Amino acid sequence: MNNKTKSAPPAPSEELNLKKIMEVLGETDVCEFEYSRGDLHIVLKKEPVAVILGEDENTVETDSASCTAAEPVAVENAAARDSRKILKSPAVGTFHISDGNTLLAAVGKKVKKGGKLGWVNSMGITQEIMAEADLKITAIFCKDREVVEWGQKLFEVEEENV
């Protein structure tokens, strides 16, 4: 996934066509392009696109003061970073990670593909947050029974066997 290519610098007579390079980058599985000449240093990175909900994010920060059930974890390495995904709320509603007796989700807990991490209750309708692959929960951003808005970060997960 994290294919990194050090491109041979173009001949001095060649014009550096960034737009063209970005197009090529978009069409191939090359994820990163670095170019240095003299003082000029260019790094182009293509972000991984495999996400469950919302855009992929590598930094783990809470975006709401009221939204901290777990401490953000540090990013250990590039491989771990690439397998991490942010799961966001699919609806406005109340977030649940516990049915009152059982805690479904906790930081460090491993969940099998198809397993339930939690749910958002919206007007009495339950929208479950399911694991789309075997994964480990690396952060939980909201408290049980907290009101969440659409798109709010709920979990950071790390896919296993990536």
Place this chain on the structure above:
Amino acid sequence: MFKKVLVANRGEIALRIIRALREMGVKSVAVCSEADKDNFYCGLADDSICIGPAAAASSYLNVSQIISAALVKKCDAVHPGYGFLAENPHFAEICASYGLSFIGPSAETIALAGQKADIIDLVKRKKIPVVPGSKGVVANAAEAKKIAAAIKYPVIIKATAGGGGKGMRIVRSEKDIEQAFELAGAEAKNAFSNAGLYVEKYIEAPRHIEIQIAADKKGKVLYFPERDCSIQRNHQKVLEEGPSPQINAKLRKKLGETACRVAKLVNYTTVGTVEFLVSKNDFYFMEMNARIQVEHPVTEFVSDIDLMKLQIALAAGEDLPLNQDDVKEICHAVECRINSEDENYMPSAGKIERLILPGGPGVRVDTAMTNGSEISPFYDSMIAKIITYGRDRAEAIERMKRALLELKIEGVTTNIALHQKILRNENFVKGCYTTDFIGSMK
């Protein structure tokens, strides 16, 4: 009075509602799409909540997200503003079923006002003049042809659930009616999920006059001085003024009393507008808008009555605090809708690089735009409403000219030049214009 109101809209009207609620001591919750999250007006509300992605269908038109937002934020009422869900009777009904007050008329009234063929039929039975046309929905082009032959060309085909010029075609001869019927039907289905059409006589060069009404739950109704909305392009209002320079006191009273009769017929509550086509001293009921209107500030200036606060108070069950005699015309007002659009009236999306708003005596600006705001292709392209008032029409117009000179918008194409051209036009200055004004000005 309500304790906390969910503002189920965006942009300038959301800000207008938030301001009114603040002055009334009622808490407000703004909803926003992902695209509007950073808009400053969300921060002016007491609370805000993101309800979906930029596309209106998934956010501002998403009933379950809006209701859910109202419930989780513990609101007791929802203000729909205009557009989006404002005239959706199902939304009003769902609000009620969840114990939320809908700030507008009842779902039944909205449904009746929204089905234009039905309300026209109703007012006609009460001898209120309407433009001659079909009785209810026309089934097909052949039936439309028969009706047109009876009422004589030109005719206009309109969507029963329509508005804003969509699903509307003027037909001047029999050979064009089949195609026009099909096109209008397809457009109506696409815009309103309802392909129902009706046919009526097309009144050439009429004036578009609307009467603001207010009604309480005890059945008391009163009217305000009219707004002249004849300056339109593609059947959409561009510039409005009040009172109309073309309506005398006798006709004003007649129109006002007729508007109140219509409101009573449909059991209207809160504020709304009854629209008429006026040709010389004849007038025809056109439609009822069951919402606060974009151009409500014109009436607010003319009457010195805050319609937004009045709407909220009436929805909360308060009695009308006024009698008809209390409603006066204290000045003249003009409103220019500043849109992001090209000279062919096509919306132009983009970023406002620089925005300088006018001010000074007699100028009001309703906008949610600031420097750096994006005109999103997902929403209406209106940037701002500039409203001016004067002791008389001439002063209101001069103030508007001055305000438009002060207004600077860079980064997107606007219709400021069109407004300046209208304000300089000899016929406009004389107050002699009809709905074909913009077309004839070119």
